[in-house]
Amino acid sequence: xxxxxxxxxDELIIEGRKVLQGAxxxxxxxxxxxxxxxxxxxCAKGESSIDDVECVNKSFPGFFTTLEGLQx
Numbered sequence: 001x002x003x004x005x006x007x008x009x010d011e012l013i014i015e016g017r018k019v020l021q022g023a024x025x026x027x028x029x030x031x032x033x034x035x036x037x038x039x040x041x042x043c044a045k046g047e048s049s050i051d052d053v054e055c056v057n058k059s060f061p062g063f064f065t066t067l068e069g070l071q072x
Contacts, residue, residue: 001025001044022046031058038067 001023004015022044027034034056041048056063 001040001048020044022048024048025050027052027055029055031056031060035060035063038063042067 001020002017003020006013020040020043022041025037025041025048027037027050029052034050034053037048037050038053038056041050053064060066
């Protein structure tokens with residue numbers, strides 16, 4: 001998406017940018033990662049795809065329905 005991401009100890013450091021680019025994204029089966037990249041993808045220029053989106057059901061089964069409701 002164009003941002004620089006690094007891990008330092010227990011920290012995830014994201015150096016953002018003004019415009020994110022659509023991308024093929026991996027959730028790594030982590031519900032938190034999947035929800036975060038979903039929101040980022042909605043703000044990105046261009047199309048994005050995210051693998052294993054079913055993993056959000058672990059903590060927020062209605063996530064995508066709720067997100068669609070916010071877009072109306």
